[in-house]
Amino acid sequence: MDGYFDMKAKWGMPAPIVWYKTFVFIFLFFISTTTIKAASGSYGWAYAWTRSSGSSADEFGGQDIAMDSDGNVFITGGFGSTVNFNGTGVGDDDENTANSSYNDVFITKYNANGTYGWTKTFGGSGEDYGQGVAVDSAGNVFVTGYFQSTVNFNDGGTDNHTSGGGTDIFITKYNADGTYGWTRTFGTTGDQLGYAIAVDSSDSVIAMGKFSGTVDFDATDGTDNHTSTSGNIFISKYDNDGFYSWTRTFGNSGQQWDYDITTDVDNYIYATGYFTGTADFNGSDGTDNHTSNGSDDIYITRLSTDGTYKWTVTLGDSGSDRGTGIATDANGHVLVTGFFSGTVNFDTTGGTDNHTASGGKDIFILELKENGYSLWTKSIGGTTIYDWGNSIATDENGNIFVTGGFMDEVNFDDNGGSDNHTSGPGGDLFITKYNADGSYSWTRNSVGATDQDAADAMGVIANSQNVYVTGYYTGDVDFDGTAGEDIHTSYLDTFDFYLTSYTDDTPTVTEIAADPASDSSNVSWTTNPASSTKVEYGLTQYLGSATSETDTSTRVTDHTKIVSSLKNCAKYHYRVLSADSDGNKGISTNQSFNTSGCSASSVTGGTDEYIETTGGTVELTNGQSTVTLTAPDGFYSEGAAIQVNILNSSSVPSAPSGTSLIRDNFYNLLAVTDGNSEITTFDEPISFVVDYGSGTESSYQESTFDVYKYNGSGWDEQNCTLDSTSNTLTCSLEGFSIYGIFGQQLSNPTSSPTSSPTTSSVASAPSCQDQKPTDWPNLFQINVNANQAILYYAPINGSNSNYYISFSEKSNTYEHGTLTEQGPSTGVLSYTVTDLKPKTTYYFRVRGQNGCMPGAWSNEMKITTTKGTSSGKAYYKNFLARILSIFPSKTVSVRGVNTQTDTNNDLCEYKVQSGDSLWTISASKYGTGTKYNEIMKLNNLNSDLIHPDQVLNLGCN
Structure with missing residues (x-):
């Protein structure tokens, strides 16, 4: 393997502490600390590992971190010699010894307070590292990394796997109680590296890494070979039971490195890393080449849950630029961190957002929409050589946590303020929090005393109560990033692991409610502690407008704010913001309300999507109907949020003459720009398709269906295209308004053999009806x-x-x-x-x-x-016939029997129907029936229930 990146896949930068230390045996110790409260980000506790004694074994632990729904924390990495992961002393049941002079893999579980749970270790005679860890909804743990030689992955049994010559990739599952699940391995004669792993909302497992040569990624019972000549990226998906789904690979003949992978709420997959030269990122069905600007460039790529390629954005200057950490929030936005050099344009929409590194390498934090368009970028760094971001995470409230390393003095407030932090001479770790809107909150850092004392942060995870950081350190390091002190000393100046926790004291936001009117809304909420009052709002989910911030002199816990100058009959998104006296912001997730004042009816629901200028689709299911709006490329000069709002069908204005509303197809369509300006006319028409569903023929005259536009006092027919085969109406709209789907309603639709669908109770029924009685066919x-x-x-x-x-x-x-x-x-x-x-x-x-x-x-x-x-x-089995007459001999004549059918006159069963009752009369085959024209006489029926106008079901089972 070539260089330090192979030893630690996720190093944002090779911090100087990595290069000049000699590895020796060390032992494990545990220090219990006292929590010292500060304004926010107060130091909670730190848990540090060292090794036992006297070896030159190589070790880097705390490579990645994950958390389950109960707040339990899992870390993975590599260890050498003998380590007691429990921290209660050598010789207890939690002591583990590596199987070689190299490293073995460990996975360790702690609860939210740092109490030890369990440790699993495995390794062989070669180099074995855990690089990524993830947890599913049931608390099962998945680890990826690489191994060499023969390794038994089941530390309570036997499950041996042998690498192909160099290092091979592994994916291992442990159940929530620590029992072994399964392992999948793949590789070939070269070095294959597993770097990152994620679990989606369906509990499927997605692993990422680097490979060379020809590798079969189907580690179950099939074959799926992929070939790389120099080292390409792979993304592989397995289900929760370890069965193979697919692999996508991308790259070129140059260098590509993968650093991190994640999924969003809709199971889309995002990955980041760096590449050089020209690389094709479309690993599924086409080509999407990107060329770096010189040295390493950042890439961010998106796949759908079935592996279909969606997009890639690349960023960089002529120097070294790398993406190292990636996460998503509840809105589907993508957060990326890493480092960059020179001047980089972080705007992915075609605009300009240049950031220039203050020193050799600076930290960046980038937020993207789900379509890859950038929202904002933060850049942080001092004037020295290296500052780097390694990992990024979000909590339930959308707060953003970034960790990595820095050297000398850095101002971490990129919002125009000042929050300077100074590292020890050897470099130290940092943990920074941003609020959900990208505004700065706080930073904490460790401090090493000399150039021989340093720390790096490799992984971060957070929930609404705590944020956890893991990594490694050497020498004497103070992990308390507040006013207190908690110094940990590694043994013999080698590298030890640590896990540290900070408690987040930002205001909690609860009891959010809105009471909208036609052009305003009263918004209320509660905070703890007392805080200021502010509301951000807009017609798009990206908001765009805000009230003034009040209650700043005397902060309150119960908040009320009036949002005014709103548009009638529209859906508004909003969130509330409250800052405590130290400036820490509590920000709610996005909420919504519907304004009244509609010219036709009130909004009862709906959906909205942001559509870029290149076009897109908005789809809404409304009962048995589906509305689809398709905007073409160039539909408007800028992107827009398109709303499809369902209006209350119980208060439809007078329907067009002779028609009724078809089901509940009554909508207000709205398009607004990022600046909340309504679009009245499109540059290119938008397709409006309503699939009104099946079953309408029993209650409506389908040929009369059309879309009508409400003009404020009546309805204008749009003459849309009706396709009764697909049950759709298709229109081309140059602007938006209120629309309804109307058609002629049938009178007395009860003769249908199935129940009629629900229709509008207020629409007037037409006078259309059959001109004379109809025959039952x-x-x-x-x-x-x-x-x-x-x-x-x-x-x-x-x-x-x-x-x-x-x-x-x-x-x-x-x-x-x-x-x-x-x-x-x-x-x-x-x-x-x-x-x-x-x-x-x-x-x-x-x-x-x-x-x-x-x-x-x-x-x-x-x-x-x-x-x-x-x-x-x-x-011709089981045809119906209506009785015309009954003869004294119980012989009946029926109409509807074709002379082509039943030529042998072998009817053997009669079903006699009267109202909802049905009687079955079984009989042997009759040979006495006679046929004339199209009327058949059936003889000797043994029933007293037969009378005219009943129905016979004739046939043999």
Whole structure:
């Protein structure tokens, strides 16, 4: 392996402390400390490891950190010699000894207060390191890293894996109680390195690292080979049980390094690191080449949960620039840290946001939207050679925590203030907090006494109560970054691990509520301790407006603020901010409220998405309907938030004449820029598609459906495109307004065999109805092949003028249909439905009508189309027939039996239906029935229940 980056995959910079120390045996000690409170970020406790005695073994621990939902903390790394991870003294049950003069892997669990839980170790005769750790929703622990030679990964049993020659990658699972789960390993003859690991909300496992040669990443029972000539990046996904999903690889013939990986709330995957030369980052289905500006450049890449490539942004100058830590927040935003040199433009939208390093390397913190567009950047550094960010994390409230190392004096307040911190001569760790809006909160740092005393922070994790930092240190280091002192001394000036905790004392924000009116809203909340009062708000989830900050002279715990000059009938996003007397800010997560004052009705719900100038889609499901807005590239000169607000359908203005509202399809559409300016006219039209769902044919005349625009006093029909096959209406909108979907409602739709869907209770019903009584059509035969079906049906007395043919891939559903004029006729009718799919099951019904509804529906028949090469088949089982007359001998005559069917007269079962009751009459095959024209006489029926106008279901099971 080449250089210090192979020894420690995540080093943001090779801090000077790494280069000149001699490694010897050391022992473990534990120091119990007293918590010293400060304004915020007060020092809680520190837990430090050293090794036992007298060896030159090489060790770097505290490589990564994770936390479960109960606040338990897990760290991983490498150790040598004998280490007591419990800290109660050598010789107890928690003493572990490395298997070689190199390093073994450890995974250790502590509770929120630093109480020891358990340690698992494994290793062989070679070099073995734990580099990344993650925890799933059940508290199971996953570790990745690299190993050499043969290693038994099950420290309570046997599960041996052997590397291919150099170092191979491992992914290991331990259950929440510390019992062994499974291990997957992959590699080849060269050096393969596992660096980072994450678990998504579905508890799938995503690992990241570097490989060379040809590697089979499917470590289960398949093969998925990927080849790299010089060392490319891989991202692999396994499920929680260790079964392989996919791998994506990217890079070039130059250098690429991976540093960190994370997922967001929607299971998108983000990774960061650095590259040189020209690299193709699209590891799935295409090419996306990026070229570095000189030396190392930063990359940030996004994949979907199935591994589909989404985007990559790259940043850098001619010097060395690297991304080392990545995290996401509850809003789906991406936070990245690392270091840069020279002058770097951190604006990823095509604009300019230049930052210039004060010394050789400076720290950066960058926030991106989920589409890769930058929101803000902070840069921090002194005038000396190295300052570096290593890791970044967010808590439940969106607060941001960054850790790494720095040298000499650095002002950590990048918001124009001053918060200077000075390291010891050898360099020290820092932990910095930013509020969710990017404003500065506080910084704490360790202090080493001499140039031989130093510390580096490798990992950070946080929740709303505590922030934890892990890494390594050497010499005498004071870990209390406040007014107190807690000096830890490593043994014989070698490197020891540490885990330290800070308690976050920023104000808590609770009981948030809004009481909106038409153009204003009263917002209230509670804080502890007493704090100032401020509200940020806007029509987009990026806010953009703010009230003044009040209650600063005399801070309060109960807050009320009026947000005024709002737009009527809109959805507003907001959050509340309160700062205590020391300037520490409590910031809530984004909330929302809907203003009243709508010209048509009030907002009851909805959704909104930010769409860049390159276009995008907003989709809303509303009951049985789906609304989709698609903005093309160049729809407007700047990006916009597009709102689809659902309006209250119980208070629809008078419907267009002769129509009713279709279900609850009543919307207010709104588009606003980042500056909360409403867009009245688009540069390119936006597509508006409403999928109103299936089943409307039983209650509405579908051919009359259209979109109507409300003009303040009435409705303007938009003449949109109706597709009854897909149940959609499609319009092209040049501006937004209030829209409803209307159509003619059927009178008495109860003759449908299924219940009618819910419709608007206030829309007036049209006068449209059948001009004369309709016949019940008997659907008794369907002939099919691969792509078409021929339906045979007959009315009772031939009075129907029109028939509606309905079919679907679901039973009792009216999804597709067509109207045909075929009457009046007393004979057997037929209709051919084309463009069906081969080997697909369909359900057919026929409705007879004499006007515009409601008509009368037939029985449902189920058929399955054939393969493409089949000549077809016929279905005529279980057809219905209506009794016309009854003879004294219990012989009945029925209409609807086609002479093509039942040529052997082998009917063996009759079902007699009366209202909701159904009687089945079983019999042997009858040979006494006679047929004439299209009426059949059935003899000797053994039932007293038969009377005219009942229905017989004829057929054999």
